[in-house]
Amino acid sequence: MGRARTNPAPTAPTTARGRRTHDALIVAGRQVIEEHGWAGFTPEAVTQTAGVSYGTFYTYFESKDDLLRRIVQAAADEMITESLVPDTLDDPYARIVEANRRYLAATGKAAKVLRMVEHGAYLDDNLRGLLLEIREFYVGRGADGIRRLQEAGLADPDLDPRLTAIALGGMVEQVAVVINELREPLDTEKMVDHLSRLWASAIGLRAPGAGRRIPA
Amino acid sequence: MGRARTNPAPTAPTTARGRRTHDALIVAGRQVIEEHGWAGFTPEAVTQTAGVSYGTFYTYFESKDDLLRRIVQAAADEMITESLVPDTLDDPYARIVEANRRYLAATGKAAKVLRMVEHGAYLDDNLRGLLLEIREFYVGRGADGIRRLQEAGLADPDLDPRLTAIALGGMVEQVAVVINELREPLDTEKMVDHLSRLWASAIGLRAPGAGRRIPA
């Protein structure tokens, strides 16, 4: 009634048991979203899935929003971690292939969660900021790669690296989503191959000193 | 949503005034979704935006779902109509440019609405079917175009037309959506240029008898 929150602001759990429950709720929350979508994402569903009582939810999270933010953060971290390409890989085309393969592999579920948030019901400023950060990570990384190739004389110098990264990154992102939704099961490895060839051709990638642009 | 209905089934409006109200509600509904997302899409908001009383909603629509279906249908029709490229345009590259320009111009918001439905709370079989149809329209059209170019010896014959269409179509679709969400204002015409060059390069489009793949 018009008064400030009087309830205990949830604090980080101090005991092992507390941490277990806390983590279980995040895992359960993610699972609920993935399986039942927005409509199913209720504190009740989450606690039931985690096997704890209703009230326990608010021992660890201020609100549904709060849990959502943490789920998104976790999904984003996971996506980014899993889609990093090792520095030891030198060949530009191989790097493209690897990046695409990892992206498609990594983003099945995580991307689904992120999309749901993006186009779903609830977007406060915190979440919007989080999503923009994630996008910026991918766009920036893609633009850097393109710029390096241009500087090495390996890619079309007329392309704006950032616009190109937005476009080609969008291609891969969108394909990742479609794969998870299409009825027709796509051969993922074949799609990785196509995406890589399209990406390479699009930026005019050529093997140093070679006439052929992409491996046959 | 999903409650049994006991309401009189709304009938198609018979008077001119009825049709006007009906259409105004669809327009208002679309506007509400675009501007306020799912959270704002309530009968209350829609009727207020349309300037009619609350109860009028159910004079014309069985339910929120019902209106949603009609909004999606309208958005899809509009997208498809506006993104058709006239047959009179012969030059392949010019057709690509034109298709991309029209897509970006016409469909940013419509695509956003479709995405929302896709990832939003409510996806009944009707809606899912509708979305698949729309996607199939674009993918099919893109694949046909690529296949024709391949047959004419103007595009890389090693590419699977369908996979390629999914990937490149996804690129344009994703860019269309992103443009409306990014903080940085993109120069649309420059983006059209980039998308077109990327698309053309990606499929190895070459002007008949020319060495250069894309216009400078």
Next chain:
Amino acid sequence: MGRARTNPAPTAPTTARGRRTHDALIVAGRQVIEEHGWAGFTPEAVTQTAGVSYGTFYTYFESKDDLLRRIVQAAADEMITESLVPDTLDDPYARIVEANRRYLAATGKAAKVLRMVEHGAYLDDNLRGLLLEIREFYVGRGADGIRRLQEAGLADPDLDPRLTAIALGGMVEQVAVVINELREPLDTEKMVDHLSRLWASAIGLRAPGAGRRIPA
């Protein structure tokens, strides 16, 4: 979920039926508070008492707080209106008697509601302001009366009118509360007599040109 209120902000009812329901809810709310105290003041109890459904509460009031504010406002208005002493009454002592009689008569229930708010669970800034206003009304009126008597040479000139009004007003206010709570039934008219004599003696009120301070 972190979004602004999307629900219709309740608007003043436009139809007669609406006004009836609105008023019934305020009456019911007041009755619930008086009879069951804070613990019983729930939207459910209020709507049941008013004979409407639960949801109707939020057709007219933004929140429990909102209704509470209106109840307090109504109680205050009622108290103030009923405790006004007609200007036609000239004799100072008679005015004191009349003011006390009206105060005790008027404030049984209203004062109970106000006390509950004051010492009860919920005091946001709006309510606090409202209560201060009410108090100020009584203190100001009392101080004015005392000052006038002092200027007419009818009351002890050494008294600070404001402090005196706070003290004597508090006396009457407190007695009003006690009357409603004590087991022992007090003779109200006798109490009015005592309060008036105490008040008059306290300020040294003397009839013009008379030795006796108060009527026997």
Next chain:
Amino acid sequence: MGRARTNPAPTAPTTARGRRTHDALIVAGRQVIEEHGWAGFTPEAVTQTAGVSYGTFYTYFESKDDLLRRIVQAAADEMITESLVPDTLDDPYARIVEANRRYLAATGKAAKVLRMVEHGAYLDDNLRGLLLEIREFYVGRGADGIRRLQEAGLADPDLDPRLTAIALGGMVEQVAVVINELREPLDTEKMVDHLSRLWASAIGLRAPGAGRRIPA
């Protein structure tokens, strides 16, 4: 509140540490009520203020009600103890002054706590009885004092001692509470002076053999 209890009944603390914790909780509880009112009075807030863990609450108190009763009892004891006027003080007016000074000094907050209980959410028979006792103590003491003065010919014999004590006691009590709530800071000593003069004049107190009723 009002739930059946299955908890082990807390036992009186046996160790020094136990007593310290027990007392700290009562002090903290009182502080919480005074500062944050009913809304803030939660086991959580009390234990935090006392610097002990949540669960410890129920080591010492059966319930919130239980703590409340002890707080009220402590506040009452304190009020009564601190407002006792030493028997060595003989002069009637000086006794009035001293009683008022002590009451204002000691009991503003305690009185507020008692009021809160009175008008707050929870009033079981135990509490009600306690409050009536406290009131009776003050009313009885006041009435006795007035009766003695009347018998000594020092006060208006027409006044009903009990009614007068209720009224004048209410005056002081109310002022004590109001002082803590008013925006305008009152000069307490000046208020003591006024209260005393008003009280004395009201009962017609006159110094034996003196014409002036109250010190100038």
Next chain:
DNA sequence: GATGAATGAGATTTCATTCAT
């Protein structure tokens, strides 16, 4: 048809109390 009030099941959140460690 249009209007706006009414409905009530369901979602979110609170918090006094209990319990495992």
Next chain:
DNA sequence: CATGAATGAAATCTCATTCAT
């Protein structure tokens, strides 16, 4: 004894849908 996590009934609020006028 102390700790802090767990519990769940009850409170507040939402909103798609229905209904009386």
